[in-house]
Amino acid sequence: xxxxxxxxxxxxxxxxxxxxxxxxxxxxxxxxxxxxxxxxxxxxxxxxxxxxxxxxxxxxxxxxxxxxxxxxxxxxxxxxxxxxxxxxxxxxxxxxxxxxxxxxxxxxxxxxxxxxxxxxxxxxxxxxxxxxxxxxxxxxxxxxxxxxxxxxxxxxxxxxxxxxxxxxxxxxxxxxxxxxxxxxxxxxxxxxxxxxxxxxxxxxxxxxxxxxxxxxxxxxxxxxxxxxxxxxxxxxxxxxxxxxxxxxxxxxxxxxxxxxxxxxxxxx
Ligand SMILES: NC(=O)c1ccc[n+]([C@@H]2O[C@H](COP(=O)([O-])OP(=O)(O)OC[C@H]3O[C@@H](n4cnc5c(N)ncnc54)[C@H](O)[C@@H]3O)[C@@H](O)[C@H]2O)c1
Numbered sequence: 001x002x003x004x005x006x007x008x009x010x011x012x013x014x015x016x017x018x019x020x021x022x023x024x025x026x027x028x029x030x031x032x033x034x035x036x037x038x039x040x041x042x043x044x045x046x047x048x049x050x051x052x053x054x055x056x057x058x059x060x061x062x063x064x065x066x067x068x069x070x071x072x073x074x075x076x077x078x079x080x081x082x083x084x085x086x087x088x089x090x091x092x093x094x095x096x097x098x099x100x101x102x103x104x105x106x107x108x109x110x111x112x113x114x115x116x117x118x119x120x121x122x123x124x125x126x127x128x129x130x131x132x133x134x135x136x137x138x139x140x141x142x143x144x145x146x147x148x149x150x151x152x153x154x155x156x157x158x159x160x161x162x163x164x165x166x167x168x169x170x171x172x173x174x175x176x177x178x179x180x181x182x183x184x185x186x187x188x189x190x191x192x193x194x195x196x197x198x199x200x201x202x203x204x205x206x207x208x209x210x211x212x213x214x215x216x217x218x219x220x221x222x223x224x225x226x227x228x229x230x231x232x233x234x235x236x237x238x239x240x241x242x243x244x245x246x247x248x249x250x251x252x253x254x255x256x257x258x259x260x261x262x263x264x265x266x267x268x
Contacts, residue, residue: 004246007126007195009086010035011244012076014067014115017045019207020132021091023237029053031241033087037079039063040092067092067111073118085122087244088129090115097212101171105158108175113153116186116197123195128244128252131183133199135259137176138268141165149174150181176201180255187253196252198243203259206230226261 011028015021016038025038026049036058038046043064050060061079065072093108112131119129140146145164154160158175165171183199190197204210204222210230222228239258242248257263 004249005126006032006246007086007124007128009084009124009127010037010080011087012037012039012080012085012089012119014039014088014090015092015132016040016049018091019209020202020205020233020236020240021089022049023233024089024091024240025049026052027234027237027241028087028089028244029056029058031245033058035059035083037061037063037076039065039067039076041066067115068106070114072111073114076115076118077122080122084124084127085119085129086124086127088115088119088127089132089240089244090130091132091240093132095209095213096168096172098209099168101165101168102159102162104168104171105161105165105175108172109149109178110153110157112179113157113182116182120186120189120193123190123193125194126246126249127193128196128198128248129190130240130243131179131197131199133179133183133201133255134172134176135201135203135257135263136173137180137201137255138257138263139173141170141174141177145170145174146177149178152185153178183255184253191252196249198252199255200236200240200243201255201257201259202231202236203257203262204230205233205236207233221262221266224262224265225259226265229260231258231260 011033013025017040043062180199
């Protein structure tokens with residue numbers, strides 16, 4: 001018998017049709033998770049991922065819809081039923097070129113907090129959650145804005161913080177800074193259940209999301225990085241699956257930067 005026992009329960013992936021989320025779902029299957037709930041905007045987009053997993057004998061539930069829908073957390077728990085949660089990899093998110101600043105905050109921040117609130121009481125002993133932040137979260141939005149977004153979300157959600165946000169880029173940076181803060185803040189509560197939570201900050205990764213963000217700034221970051229190439233989605237998935245594995249059982253409340261050394265090359 002191995003020293004490391006995987007938590008019982010279901011593995012949940014949000015953004016499961018996406019560049020990184022689809023790889024996370026696939027690798028969770030390879031790692032032996034046999035019950036998964038996959039979430040993305042609609043079920044049809046997740047069909048190829050689900051079929052591949054079902055072919056291995058895994059039981060797959062699909063949940064299509066906006067993670068910002070107030071009904072989403074309840075729908076997720078309905079899919080879960082009486083089972084507990086062994087792993088969560090929350091990748092669903094949007095980047096600055098995709099929508100308005102307000103919507104970026106709703107998707108990346110408010111929905112993340114709502115998901116964390118929903119899963120916290122249902123985590124299995126030994127379970128773990130990974131929240132996708134971003135390398136961009138390490139850039140400052142200004143001291144006051146940084147502090148506001150690192151604090152617990154106000155009762156009215158990110159709408160109460162809009163005055164700190166000048167544009168879509170800042171909305172993205174601050175939303176992801178807040179995601180890192182959520183993981184840090186929630187570690188104690190998850191720990192009380194014998195569970196863990198952390199964030200993961202991708203650098204520039206070879207997905208369609210990143211293609212939309214290509215500009216002089218990202219090109220300079222890429223060429224200056226310790227590893228001057230785009231990250232592969234499978235590399236991010238491998239790091240995520242490690243973080244939810246029992247081998248990572250003493251890691252919680254922190255952020256893992258998977259950025260090819262882009263931030264460290266900037267002295268961050
Ligand atoms: N690609 C990069 O270079 C990069 C860099 C840093 C951080 N990230 C973060 O990593 C995560 C995954 O990025 P990706 O490159 O795989 O992106 P992607 O666009 O390929 O996948 C994101 C998935 O999230 C889903 N999604 C978006 N909004 C949703 C909503 N409101 N409700 C339900 N589902 C929704 C999309 O349908 C999509 O399938 C994101 O949170 C992103 O911010 C990406």
